[in-house]
Amino acid sequence: MTQTVIPALQPPDPNVPIRPVRYADVDALHRNCWPERDLESIYSFIGRIHHTARNGRGIGVVVIGPADEAIGYGQFVLWPRCGEISDLIIAPDYRGRGLGTALIQYLMRAARDMNASCVDIGAAQSNPRALELYRRLGFQDSYVQNMPVNGTNEPVIYLRIKFKSE
Numbered sequence: 001m002t003q004t005v006i007p008a009l010q011p012p013d014p015n016v017p018i019r020p021v022r023y024a025d026v027d028a029l030h031r032n033c034w035p036e037r038d039l040e041s042i043y044s045f046i047g048r049i050h051h052t053a054r055n056g057r058g059i060g061v062v063v064i065g066p067a068d069e070a071i072g073y074g075q076f077v078l079w080p081r082c083g084e085i086s087d088l089i090i091a092p093d094y095r096g097r098g099l100g101t102a103l104i105q106y107l108m109r110a111a112r113d114m115n116a117s118c119v120d121i122g123a124a125q126s127n128p129r130a131l132e133l134y135r136r137l138g139f140q141d142s143y144v145q146n147m148p149v150n151g152t153n154e155p156v157i158y159l160r161i162k163f164k165s166e
Contacts, residue, residue: 006138
């Protein structure tokens with residue numbers, strides 16, 4: 001009997017270039033992913049994940065596009081009870097090409113390397129495309145929490161994958 005590997009736990013597509021985020025990515029992230037945010041807030045955001053990474057508690061990564069600049073972002077943070085993948089974004093012109101899947105798979109590998117026992121990922125209830133992706137990758141609905149999303153409180157559905165203990 002063969003055992004199917006959960007899609008989120010499969011290796012990411014090697015043709016999708018992913019690397020740790022750098023301060024030099026701030027302009028491209030602003031231009032391609034977060035035009036509504038000011039540069040200073042993105043710079044500060046990257047600084048926080050760098051601090052987390054230096055402490056061995058997480059990683060922020062970018063997807064590199066054809067112009068050799070960041071066209072996507074995601075991060076993993078290891079919390080005491082469970083890790084969390086958050087702040088996933090792929091530039092609108094590049095969605096639907098498997099980049100988000102590769103990004104999640106990359107971050108799941110990092111979670112495993114940091115010995116996370118489980119990984120949560122959340123999406124606003126109003127974002128069915130993200131929820132469908134997470135479920136397709138093997139995440140299971142876990143809990144719902146009202147969170148501020150785009151200036152209003154909205155239900156955010158958190159999904160989880162638990163790693164089997166070896």
